[in-house]
Amino acid sequence: MRELFLFDGTGLVYRAFYAIDQFLKTSTGMHTNALYGIAKMLIKFLKEHVNMEKDACAFILDSKGGSKKRKEILKDYKSNRPETPDLILEQLPYIEEFVDAFGVKVLKLLGYEADDIIATIAKRFCNAFEKVNIITGDKDLLQLVDEKVYVWRIERGITELVLYDRKKVFEKYGVFPEQFGDYLSLVGDQIDNIPGVKGIGKKTAVSLLKKYGTIDEVLKNKKLLTEKLQKLLENATESLEKSRQLVQLIYDVPLDVNIEDLIYKGYDSKKLLVVLKKYEFSSIIKELGLKEEFEKKYTIVNSEKELSKLRKRIDEVKTFSIDTETTSLDPFSAKLVGVSISTNEGEAYYIPISHVSENNLTKEIVLKFLKEILECERYNIVGQNLKFDYKVFMVNGIEPQIPHFDTMVAAYLINPEERRYNLEELALKYLGYKMISFEELVDNNMPLFGNDFSFISIEKAAEYSCEDVDITFRLYSYLSKYIGEMKELFYNIEMPLINVLAQMELNGVYFDVDYLKELSKRYEEEMKKLEEKIFEISGEQFNINSSKQVAEILFEKLKLPIVKKTATGRNSTNAEVLEELAKDYEIARLILEYRKFQKLKSTYVDSIPSSVNITTNRVHSSFHQTGTSTGRLSSSAPNLQNLPTRSEEGKEIRHAVKPQFENWYIVGADYSQIELRVLAHMSEDEKLLDAFENDYDIHTITASKIFNVSELMVTEDMRRIGKMINFAIIYGISPYGLSRRIGLNVNETKKIIDNYFKYYQGVFEFIKKTIDFAKKNGFVKTLFGRKRFIPQLKLKNKNLIQEGERIAINTPVQGTAADIIKIAMVKVHNELKRNSLKTKLILQVHDELVFEVPFDELQIVKEIIKDKMENAVKLKVPLKVDLYEGREWE
Template structure:
């Protein structure tokens, strides 16, 4: 974890790699030891002396690395993040993994059958629309049907010399032919079926009857947690298909509930705090609809006149700014001209001048220092500015703007998880955490403890941080993960 904090964009944190990088020492790897003795992978056949040397080397290297990394963490000011956030989070995540989640496998199987019927129906529609049978899972066959048979506008060729059939390409073709939209729909249902509906039942532990995902502290550049087996972070949240799968996560015991607490617009609140923009701060203090407010500024109308469609645009622009989107990128996403997108971004910055200033100053500081930090001191190096490559520099600018916002939000969630865990244990409650996904914390709770857990979640997730805007959570209580 210490090595990760020093270089969060690396994904090589095993002992052998770290020894070589920080100590200039080449360890004997497990593979080398096995190959040397020609005994496959059965460690029990290694002589006691060789096994002792191998183990002692690991212990020695670990201690030497601890000393080197501790000094580096102190020198870079990352020691507080290490001790106060990441180290305290380890037992919380260990409990989260051990607790696991209970899934209604019968419901999953039923959904899988429904999705298969949907896929069969979509496949039939695809054949009718194109006038021939083809495999929608084959990029080459899809490319041939779209660009040779149907003569749709071809995109630029990939490095391999073929036409891409990616989601972006299909979205751009949606206005030309209905087959593009049907292909996107087919892919969505197939991915959900194979990744979740058919896979989750196989991941159920035969002893506990629950699925125990792995949560990783070293998997993202911003400090957010990642997960695997299954990757719960990739489960679609907003659409109906994702909600159907979430409903399969239920309490294991009768008389229990699933309680989830989701931060409301945490990244925008962090942006308001970091930028000090008065308009944003006041909007959050008075609990205004921030997306409606932004839409009214983009279109130059009163909030009362903002339609649902306009609000969606306002929401998209709000989050696009955090991710450093370009006018071209926004135009593509909203399916509008680059000129209109440019005007929208200009109107946004006119409405929130503090944000414009913050973004400009953040990028300049990143160029000067070569890194950015979160509110709590988490640090991310940005080597992109040491090149003359325009595309790479633009990527660096996006990272410089996004990391302090998303990273601070990640830190807030981690601090909240630690606080909530302490409060639940102090209260001696039976309820326990089962998931952390994006800005959401999910608990499995006896009905008799629901009110107490809700109070703890409000206290642990929204209090104790000195921010210019209030933090807010939305709590859901149901018989499934709602």
């Protein structure tokens, strides 16, 4: 069977835009969700329905200005339609190029709508095909359905289609396709401004057409209708006629196109790959199996003579990318199997060290070579996630220089909203290159030896590892062009930080495991006591960990008031609900208490001992530069930044963090109100500047102003609210959100916020200017040039716009604070190193640094920490650091 497929392009673009994450964008900030959705639609449909070289396809678009003829009939035609979102307008100019790359002909003609072009083609070529398929999300085209023409309507998502033939049209609407134009004429269309007949709805229109067949027949038999219907039709003579003209499709659009132009011949892989790379659609590149082919020369270096040649080559180029192959991700137990180095695009070398039964270079020779090139300031070191490799080198006695370029960190800086920055993803996204995965390597080469890289043959290892450094070098060439305004941030803050984080992770944190085991027993006992009290009140035993059972006890048996429903309609028992109920009901308070102990026990007390490294007896968390959109570091495996601080029980867990050795101490250094100080600097608010310059209590001052009392009359509770307001302003919190936190009604909270801005007028102006800048430019920046794009501000959804405004307010302040502590970490690290001190930086918890310090270094280390942190950068207000010391963290 030979078929014709006509895609209602304009409608499908809109459908794709609203179905796909509207924050999808390229590294340059161009939004691409509509393009991505169109790609997914085309791929699915072409794959499942279209026969190459036999079937024909066209993708039809509206022209700018729409239908000239319909505008002449009705000046206000489609004037009720909402404005096209900016993010769609941004993508429309690229649709033609994009669809064309898939091998599908794009058609549009000035003065005509897509529907008319579809109608014309369907009529003109229907005899040349056994079946005509129209793919649309619009119902208007259903009037074309007949014994040869079918409509595929997208009714859910972007790829779930429903096939409409005559029978299906009748089932859905109660009229046949040939009656559909009359049906639309009667009911009208508010969005398109088609008037229809006022007072006649869908049911009435269907019943009239069922009885009389057409509008003409309805009008001929008007006297047989009810008096009311007669009146409605008489009053709508002109509007009905206009409606009929407006919904009538045009079948003679003067298109210069023939059948041969529309035959689907597939896509040109190279052409499509170029387009998909342009829009960074790595998942589609992978799905279609497209792959860029690169010329490459990979060399195995397994003799001292070859190693000497490589050294000379490095001397020539000065810049090289490097990667390690190990037997484990734990640097302390990992055996170094091999090292790969790339000195140019397509040029890479593999140095085998400990492959089983192979011709390796000795570890001593290779480490000597690595020490010479990695510790030398004359060379530029490039890599992907170099922090891991640096840890491996450090464990093996090498102290690498600050990296020149880390492709993972660079990709993150360019687009901090992405979720994945692994090498395979970046290769697909930016280079259109499909790499050999580790899983493929293992499956094909190591069926008997698990994942031990040393059992892979040198030839296979060289191909895999050289590809890693080759692609990394290519990414370095590509990404370095996009760092742009962020060069200072990248080279002076993020790159030096890699050495600091690598050392901090190797230092690890010592936990008193015996203490944690005792704490676990104590928490278990507390939970049993709480459990007994809960069962006593409820009158029966139940699973306290089951939300369903808790809801049944609270709301069905005990008849407690229902506070909130879940998305599925169940009675919610989340923390917010229980906190509300706990004000009046003991059982809710006890369940909250039980859940608190259970979370502390499972998340920290019981899990931390299992994270202790058997080689060092310490916990080595990972700290990520690419984990947040604001620039803050994040922590995982385990997350030590989330160790609880507020509750007494949480503090008990921090008691477990101790020095590993006698006569060592824990020293903590916490920036005092750093985000408020950054706000003072960026807003240049005179009141804030004065308060921090003179070391006044900023929370008391704020409380005094928002409650209109003297500072002497400020109570602890007022100061608490003043503190919450100070920080809430930075986070752009709404009066409603703040009211829930401070326990006042929305009107009272709004008045408090108004009072805040009356006093801190500079902050008000700063917030206004920041939001205006974000709306105009689509992003905000920190003091050091870190960018964050805010697509929410280009949308029409009020809630999303408000979310975007909160991000715009918070990011410059929080991001700048994050940058400052990174600078401080580097400066402290360098000073400790310069003085050859034994002190270890063991943790960074946002505004706080934690050290393990020998007793004889306490004084000098505290001076270094305070000096370097308080003088990390020069702001218009002084930075202040609070120091503490003890035999344990808390």
